[in-house]
Amino acid sequence: MTTMLSVNELKFMYRNKDVLREIGFSIEQGTVVAVLGPNGVGKTTLLKCLNRILKPRKGSVLLDEENLLELGTMDIARRVGYVPQRVETGRLTAFDAVLLGRRPHIGWDVTSRDLAIVDAIFTKLGMEPLRLSYIDEMSGGELQKVAIARALVQEPKVLLLDEPTSNLDLKNQVEILNTIREIVRDHNIAAIMTMHDLNQALRFADRFIFIKDGTVHIHGACDIVTPPVIEEVYGLPVMIGELGGVRCVVPASCNGT
């Protein structure tokens, strides 16, 4: 596997306060990366710095040798798709909502190629019946799929997802994460997602980045996810066991001490 994205010495300040300092990591094509860490540690901030929704003070984000932080916003949007935690609805069909993802590629008006790409993604995600449903009548799971489909029709090389499963039930969580993993493998792109659920991360991610005190505490494959690392990052002792061949993280005691 080849390195496709490398983040070097990324620093972000909010009102003279360091939020991120010296962030550095690299990721390979075809991998799903989970960004982990406690609330307020700057996971979402990191994600937003990668496609310059927030402007880092210094550092670089190299995607295939190009520094994203020096590109124009439309150029970034043609390379990086972003799925925020909160998606607004409106009186739009799912097809129109996904078509919006072609925005970075559209000149004056949509072409038949744009429409065909949108049509294909609905087939790919098994969402054909939803094409002409209004998104303000959709469930949380359906809406999340629409948001992911919208980011995918941007034809990105990297997909950034901010807690893609935070408002979903268990079945939808598994479905969405499976979909993300499939797409990443099929198209040989990379996905970086912030997550809270360590168990879901262990099941669906290939690489793990733990953030603590504004820097990368540790990153690597699933072997770095150990009770000592989790305790250092979250301040909570945990046990890791196997259940039916699947690794599970549970708190060591109920009162958290």
Place this chain on the structure above:
Amino acid sequence: MHTEHGTVPADYLEYTRRKGLWIAGALFLVVLLFILAISVGAVSIPPADVVQTLFGAGTSAKWDRIIWNIRLPQALAAIVAGTGLAVAGVAMQSILRNPLASPYTLGISSAGAFGAAVSIIVLGAGKIQSTMANPVTITNPYLTTIIAFFFCMLATAVILLISHLRGASPEVMILTGVALSALFSAGVMFLQYFSSDTQLAAVVFWTFGDVGRSTWETLPFMAVVVAGATLYFLLNRWNYNAIDAGDETAQGLGVSVARVRLAGMTVAALVSAVIVALLGVIGFVGLVCPHMMRRIVGDDQRYLIPGTAVAGAVLLLASDTVARVIVAPYILPVAVLTAFMGAPVFIYLLFRGYKR
């Protein structure tokens, strides 16, 4: 990369074609209303003769004069102002992420009214005459218009400056607008308290928006500004769709949200200021028309902006026609009627829900 199996879906094309038909239908309605508006009034002219006269083949010199000097500029002003107020409203509702946004939310009309009050009371630009046809004359309409426009733009500048300093958030824009609106209303009250009866009447008269005030001199200016603004909003329709999906989604799609927001507000404020300064305060068109169209074509700005532009023309032209005949021989200023018509239509639409 995903195109291997994609086709252009026929049902989606049919769905968008239907929206296009609605807008075309509304456009046809504008043409019919336009002829009707010119045809009715104190002197009634048959629609066939209206069309003949418009094409330069008039049969009566009297009708020629009525049509070319009075009714045509008034009908055209209704179309232009209706379109301008409506597109300013739809753009602001999207940019500010607020369904109650309209050219009046930002205090632009209050600023215009204050400017008019200053010109009439402080600078002596108005007096009263007791003729039935024209109860109040503003002796120096240019002065009033220019001062009103100046205050509209002053309000706009303050809003944009504060928004710029505070990161162009929709909340800051709306709250600044509400504060300015209250400030200018207080200013009008203050001036009115020290004014004479005639000045007071002139100020109140100015405040009632009336498309009959437009002339062949001011109409082209207003038309150019409205056309330019409509084109600008249409060019930004994808950006507004993106902002409707949430600021972060929009930024992820490469849209510079703060810049689009500031530029859009500037254009919306400019077009509102021009209309308020030339015609006075016409409420409800900017608020209601976008919502009328939302019920028919949905929230997709590609159809919502052109649809709203046409709906604005329909609403103001119809209102003005009714206003001219409803209590004949008195001619009501259209602003009185837009509020009367707008409010019930609005509530009806809310109850009826979306057209499927």
